[in-house]
Amino acid sequence: MAEEMFLSTSAKPITILPYSRQREVCGARADLALEGPARNGTIIHEGDFFMKTLIIYYSHEGNTDFVAKKIADKIGADTLRLAPVKKYPEKGFAKFFWGGKSAVMAETPDLEPYSIDLASYEQIVFGFPVWASNITPPLRTFIKENPGIKEKRIAAFACQSGAGAEKAFGKLKESIGIDSLAATLILIDPKDKPSDDNDKKIDDFCKKIF
Numbered sequence: 001m002a003e004e005m006f007l008s009t010s011a012k013p014i015t016i017l018p019y020s021r022q023r024e025v026c027g028a029r030a031d032l033a034l035e036g037p038a039r040n041g042t043i044i045h046e047g048d049f050f051m052k053t054l055i056i057y058y059s060h061e062g063n064t065d066f067v068a069k070k071i072a073d074k075i076g077a078d079t080l081r082l083a084p085v086k087k088y089p090e091k092g093f094a095k096f097f098w099g100g101k102s103a104v105m106a107e108t109p110d111l112e113p114y115s116i117d118l119a120s121y122e123q124i125v126f127g128f129p130v131w132a133s134n135i136t137p138p139l140r141t142f143i144k145e146n147p148g149i150k151e152k153r154i155a156a157f158a159c160q161s162g163a164g165a166e167k168a169f170g171k172l173k174e175s176i177g178i179d180s181l182a183a184t185l186i187l188i189d190p191k192d193k194p195s196d197d198n199d200k201k202i203d204d205f206c207k208k209i210f
Contacts, residue, residue: 057127103131133164157185
């Protein structure tokens with residue numbers, strides 16, 4: 001049975017929950033937060049121990065979608081997949097030409113309608129494939145349409161086949177109007193080239209943002 005105690009006359013009540021109840025309240029995130037002997041009797045506030053997180057991402061070939069779902073499952077986050085009204089080519093030279101051009105020109109394509117209550121989230125995690133050392137244009141559109149996100153805690157992950165993710169993170173910060181990101185993650189074709197190293201990187205990232 002959980003028991004309540006007060007640290008002082010002005011402190012809010014703290015509930016000491018057994019691990020089984022923590023698992024029920026916090027879902028899979030309890031496994032990341034509480035390991036070994038720390039589980040039972042660990043002090044947490046029921047309902048407000050974790051920041052509510054939204055993963056906003058664009059995925060072209062499935063790598064970013066693969067990672068976004070893994071992260072969401074591990075930390076209990078919600079997801080919003082952005083989709084441009086006019087799809088980008090998926091094969092051949094056109095894929096690289098039009099995608100790269102759109103990224104370099106910092107275009108803001110129209111997006112398919114989406115509905116999300118950003119006010120209910122304390123943390124936003126952006127995910128994207130790296131195009132020409134830049135973020136993908138659908139993210140630019142979302143950021144332009146929702147300037148208030150710069151008040152949130154922001155983290156990001158990027159998927160790439162070569163290089164350029166660090167520069168892309170810089171472009172992301174510039175677009176939002178912030179100086180730093182709470183955490184970053186870079187993966188090389190994670191869906192097409194799964195590895196234990198990638199799994200560890202994802203776990204480490206989750207521990208920083210949950």
